[in-house]
Amino acid sequence: MQINKYYLSAFSAFIIWGFFSLALKPLHDYPSLDILFYRVFLATVLMLFISLFLRKKVVSNDIQFIKSLTKSQRKKAFFLTIVGGFLLILNWFLFIYAINHVSLQSASFAYMICPILTTILAFFILKEKLSKWQWLSVLLCVISCFILSYGHLLDLIYSVTIAxxxxxxxxxxxxxxxxxxxxxxxxxxIIASIVIIPFFPKYSGDVPTASLFYILLLIIVVVFTIIPLFLNLYALKGMNSSAVGILMYTNPLIHFILAVLYFKEHIHATQIVSYILILLSIVIFNEKILFKRKSVDV
Structure with missing residues (x-):
């Protein structure tokens, strides 16, 4: 099986995110907004330090490159970067709230829907082409999501927003x-930090004093934020959004396994069937790579 560096980067990012609940669940006694505030602020400080002191040359090259762009190119790049910052902060808050105040499975379901939405949006917005096998994979995902959402309409609406x-x-x-x-x-x-700074004085709780909070927060920032996000963005350089989206299914699969084996959440036969369909859909979507077929789209 030939897997290029972009494919491996995306796959690694979602495997890492699959274990996010192990670091997040012990913080369930802390308000979701507090976790979000400290996560974003610490991540911003660490990344600024790395950029300004360890990657000066790379930053300088990008600054020079910006100057060489046309006005329209600069506007487009700035717009996409700013929008990305807003979308990240929204997604993180909704996900943390779901993990700590709804259920692990409800958060997982959001990422069951996300690959389908990503694939469909990429088809219509980015004009990314899909093979018949890949459309079959999407259909299996849709069926799986319908099975899981049956009788849980409100959870479905919430999950769609996250997705x-x-x-x-x-x-x-x-x-x-x-x-x-x-x-x-x-x-x-930086954008995410700017967005939430005005809300910090009013909506933050007491400053945490337990050392466990800061240890887990550092793990969340480095292992579950900076590393997987960078791997994800790197993968998008060489892969279609739809391909990255489908690989996202490794995330809820791991969540589901942890929910059952580690957190002892109750499951139903329909959930088992749904996740088997999801696993099958991942194999079908990536059949060219998995079975060494030619003309792999990455």
């Missing part, structure tokens, strides 16, 4: 490929 925020993020960043991906992510983190 759309990340689907549009993937779509927008697929077109935002002019600059170094780490620099783009750093700017987006």
């Amino acid at each position: 759309l925020s990340f689907a549009f993020y993937l779509i927008s960043q697929r077109k935002n490929s002019l600059f170094d991906r780490f620099n783009v992510l750093t700017v987006q983190m």
Whole structure:
């Protein structure tokens, strides 16, 4: 099986995110907004430090490159970067709230819907082509989601909102490929910080004093934020948004396994059937790569 570096980057990012709940669930006693505030602020500080002191040359090259662009190109790049920052902060808040105040499975379901929405949006917005096998994969995903959402309409609506925020993020960043991906992510983190700073004095709780909070937060920022986001953006340089979107299904699959085996959440036979369909859809969507067929679209 031939897997290029972009495919491996995307796959690695979603595997990492699949274990996010292990670091997030122990913080369930803390308000969702507090976790979001400290996560964004710490990530921004760390990324700025890395960019300004360890990647000076890369930052300088991007600044020089900006000057060489036309006015319309600069506007487009700035717009996509800013939109990405807003979409990230929205997605993170909704996801953290779902994990800590709804259920792990409800958050997982959002990322069951997201690949379908990403694939469909990429088809209509980015004009990305899909083979008959890939459309079959999408159909299986849709069937799986209908099975899981039966009798849970409100959860479905909430999950769609989370899914759309990340689907549009993937779509927008697929077109935002002019600059170094780490620099783009750093700017987006700065934007996210600017967005939430006005809300911090009013909506933040008491400053956490437990050392466990800061240890877990550092793990969340480095392992579950900076690394997978960079891998994800890097993958979009060489893969279609739809392909990255389908690989996202590794995330809820891991969530589901953790929910059952580790967090002991109750499951039904319909959920097992749905996740088997999801696993099958991943194989079908990537059949060219998995079975060494020629003309792999990446």
